[in-house]
Amino acid sequence: MADPTPDDVQRFIAQGLACDHIDVEGDGRHFFATIVSAEFEGTTRVARQRRVYQALGDRMREQIHALSMKTLTPAEWARSTTAAEPGAASAHHH
Template sequence: MTQRLAALAPEQIEIIDDSALHAGHAGAASGGGHYRLFIVSKQFAGQMTVKRHRAVYAALGDMMQREIHALSIAALTPDEASANK
């Protein structure tokens, strides 16, 4: 995931694997994991949340069909990340 998300030139990235919390879930049975993503990039400037999420999904490509069953995304600009500290 980190390699693919590098296309968004992140200044900060954190990926948390919550798959163990979803053991027995249908998505877990198919092999897809549950993840939380925190990503900070200048590329998100001027973009609404939906467009930011689309950029993340595009970067991950086919991983969203196999390796990732569920993905929670927090996609911020550097200014937004600083304000949230």
């Protein structure tokens, strides 16, 4: 079986978890995912990761060898993206 692509992993997660945003990077064996879901409201980091693994099901054992993830609620995602913008914009001024 061919190694999954980042797009495959993104699709697998989206099929099992309602997400506002997913971004997956990787090389076929090791992946890093940023996952934003309202389902993460009021849950711990461990519970969020468990929920992603549940969405992936058997694929986690059979196809995906390593998955690192950042799990955020929509509110956390909004804070992280707005916090990054001023710094990113000012870094380009000379």
